[in-house]
Amino acid sequence: MVTSWILNSLSKEISDSVEYVSDSVELWRELEDRYDQTNGAKLYQIQKEINDLVQGSLDINAYYTRTKRLWEELSNLSAKSQCTCVCTYGSKDNMHKAEQDRRLIQFLMGLNEVYTTMRGSILIMKPLPSLAQTFSLLVQEEKQREFKPNNQLSLESTLLHVNTVPSQHQNPFGARNFKTHYTANSGHFKGRPF
Secondary structure, three states: OHHHHHHHHOOHHHHHHHOOOOOHHHHHHHHHHHHOOOOHHHHHHHHHHHHHOOOOOOOHHHHHHHHHHHHHHHHHHOHHHOOOOOOOOOHHHHHHHHHHHHHHHHHHHOOOHHHHHHHHHHHOOOOOOOHHHHHHHHHHHHHHHHHOOOHHHHHHHHHHHHHHOOOOOOOOOOOOOEEOOOOOOEOOOOOOEO
8 A cells, every 4th residue: 555655656757667666665765765865966056055155235134044044955955964873972962063163153254344343252252152142143233233324434533533642652742852851861751852
């Protein structure tokens, strides 16, 4: 009964090639051996898309969603290579954490330069946060940037102000040479000009 159900669900060409298989287990193994192979070209394409993905003009939500979709597609294609053992030493958890950290770093590498400070703050956290926590932090940062669109302007005015204030190492009295009254050491500002 199971064999006939499988045969009826196959295309005519495939069904004809396996119609003389004796039982359903053998039929299933035959089909699995034939068609359950990883598509190397598809794996390459998805991995290339992941490696080339940058935020660009996308907002954080769209960038995160696109990245997450590609990772899930890659995981589905390479499902056989994932560990399914029952480990009592934590190796499986360590491997999972290492993969999550790798994905987090890859995600951070694709962010626009305006998130450089935020990226640095995330990378010094111990342990590294999850991708979901990072996404939440970046969305908050993005919302703050929406409220302060003139950050560059205030930075430029601060730099301009800093450049107009004389340095403590500059001679506040102009280019005249000053010497102390008693020691005649150059560079001291006590005393009178000579």
